[in-house]
Amino acid sequence: MTHQQLLRELPLPPHFDPDQVGKIWKVDYQKRADEASAWATKYDINPASQDQARIALLAIDVQNSFCIPGFELFVAGRSGTGAVDDNRRLVEFIYRNLHRITHIIATLDTHTAMQIFHPVFLVDEKGAHPQPMTMVSYDDVLEGRWKFNPLIAASLGIDPEFGQQYLLHYTHELKARGKYDLTVWPYHVMLGSIGHALVPAVEEAIFFHSIARNSQVDFEIKGGNPLTENYSAIGPEVLDGPHGEQIAEKNRKFIKILQEHEAVIIAGQAKSHCVAWTINDLLGELRQYDEKLARKVYLLEDCTSAVVVPGVADYTDQAEAAFEKFAQAGMHVVQSTQPMETWLSVPSAQQG
Numbered sequence: 001m002t003h004q005q006l007l008r009e010l011p012l013p014p015h016f017d018p019d020q021v022g023k024i025w026k027v028d029y030q031k032r033a034d035e036a037s038a039w040a041t042k043y044d045i046n047p048a049s050q051d052q053a054r055i056a057l058l059a060i061d062v063q064n065s066f067c068i069p070g071f072e073l074f075v076a077g078r079s080g081t082g083a084v085d086d087n088r089r090l091v092e093f094i095y096r097n098l099h100r101i102t103h104i105i106a107t108l109d110t111h112t113a114m115q116i117f118h119p120v121f122l123v124d125e126k127g128a129h130p131q132p133m134t135m136v137s138y139d140d141v142l143e144g145r146w147k148f149n150p151l152i153a154a155s156l157g158i159d160p161e162f163g164q165q166y167l168l169h170y171t172h173e174l175k176a177r178g179k180y181d182l183t184v185w186p187y188h189v190m191l192g193s194i195g196h197a198l199v200p201a202v203e204e205a206i207f208f209h210s211i212a213r214n215s216q217v218d219f220e221i222k223g224g225n226p227l228t229e230n231y232s233a234i235g236p237e238v239l240d241g242p243h244g245e246q247i248a249e250k251n252r253k254f255i256k257i258l259q260e261h262e263a264v265i266i267a268g269q270a271k272s273h274c275v276a277w278t279i280n281d282l283l284g285e286l287r288q289y290d291e292k293l294a295r296k297v298y299l300l301e302d303c304t305s306a307v308v309v310p311g312v313a314d315y316t317d318q319a320e321a322a323f324e325k326f327a328q329a330g331m332h333v334v335q336s337t338q339p340m341e342t343w344l345s346v347p348s349a350q351q352g
Contacts, residue, residue: 009096009339010043013208016095021201022069022084024194032204036211045099048215053346054102054261057094058254060233060268060275060304061109062087062202065188065195067269072188072195075270075305078316082305083269087199090267090303093336094205098213100340101265104206105218105257107233109189109274110196114152115226116170117185123149132186133312138171156226166227169242179237180273182229189223220251231274234281255285258293262346267303267336272315275304276322283329294330298344299323302335 015035039045065071067083075083094101114120119129122136124146130136140146148167150160158166171182189196198206210217220233225248228236235250258264268275279299286293306319327333334343 010098012092012095013039016091016201016205018088018092021088021091021199022067022081023200024064024068025200027200027204027207029207032208033211036208039098039208040212043099045212048102048213051102053263055100055344055346056103056105056257056261056264057101058233058257058264058266058268059090059104059106059202059206060266060278061107061189061270062090062199062268063109063189063195064197064199065109065193067199067202072186073307076308077271077305078308078314079305082308086267086269086303086305087202089336090300091201091205093267093300093303094209097340098209101209102213102261103215103218104209105220106198106206107220107222107268107274107278108196108198109223109230110191110221111187111189111223112191112226113187114155116167117183117229118187119184120152121149121226122146122167122184130184132184133309134184136171136182136184138168138175138181141168141171165242170228170238173238177237191224220253222251232277232281233274234278234285237277250281250285252285254282255289255293258282258286258296261296263296263298263344265298265300267300269304270307270315270319271304271323272306272319276319279326279331280322283326283331291330294326295332295345297326297331299326299331299333300336301333302337 013035015032065073066075067087068074069084079085119132122130125144130146136146148160148163150163153160153163174182206217209215222233223230225236227247228238230236233251234254236248239246239248241247266279283294301323306316308314308316323333332343
């Protein structure tokens with residue numbers, strides 16, 4: 001591919017229907033694979049292994065539970081259609097920049113029923129579980145308003161006394177670290193469920209990229225530890241138990257991704273939670289390793305939305321404040337609808 005060809009955005013392939021982005025349907029893999037190969041030939045798209053300037057796209061939790069209206073935790077944003085609009089722009093961004101994106105990493109939030117942020121984990125003095133979107137503070141646990149559910153202790157391989165002690169420790173750690181209070185979420189992205197799967201339109205675009213560029217997608221599973229929230233793809237909210245014992249550990253892979261690529265572009269859901277905390281943790285890691293790596297990070301601001309539950313919670317302001325912090329640290333807040341060459345500092349001529 002020539003320098004001039006690389007600077008040009010590709011057209012959207014005929015199979016893409018923007019009206020289907022917010023719906024569930026079956027991807028025809030073999031048909032898309034045949035079309036992707038033909039597309040690569042038609043537009044002279046080189047294998048990703050030939051890229052001299054390597055560009056990664058990190059798609060955070062673009063799963064049905066978060067992105068399809070009517071599912072458990074649809075990220076509506078203030079517009080009411082947030083995640084659907086975000087994913088339409090994200091899919092178009094992937095197709096238009098198919099020849100520039102070297103590698104795609106997709107994170108998958110992955111839960112089972114008995115986790116600290118699901119209703120069954122907690123009970124009040126009458127044994128009733130909290131309703132979804134209940135906020136549980138350290139004071140709530142200290143004063144006995146919410147307790148560990150002893151009936152699930154055996155399933156988790158712990159004793160009820162430790163469960164209660166751990167819940168108190170956990171909420172205290174969240175408060176001490178300036179994190180959100182423990183949020184009781186609806187059951188969501190349940191392992192093996194439809195909600196856990198990638199949004200079909202995004203899955204199709206990622207698959208099309210994989211075949212066209214001969215580049216294996218990298219899936220990162222997170223969120224399965226029953227004893228901690230795991231908004232960030234880099235690490236759970238709490239790593240240690242009440243006696244200093246290790247409960248979980250950080251994923252150091254993302255520093256390596258930054259080292260191995262000239263740019264890492266980030267999109268996904270939700271801007272106020274999994275996206276913000278992933279970037280925040282990444283920034284913390286960079287400050288210990290090499291703060292200049294922050295300049296390699298590009299945030300697709302129009303491909304992510306904040307959690308907004310009308311009358312219950314609106315995290316838009318927190319999300320905006322987080323992105324402002326990231327920009328001040330050297331990361332780039334950009335729009336997917338603007339041509340990549342207008343905001344990406346990596347010389348396009350090096351690709352292909």
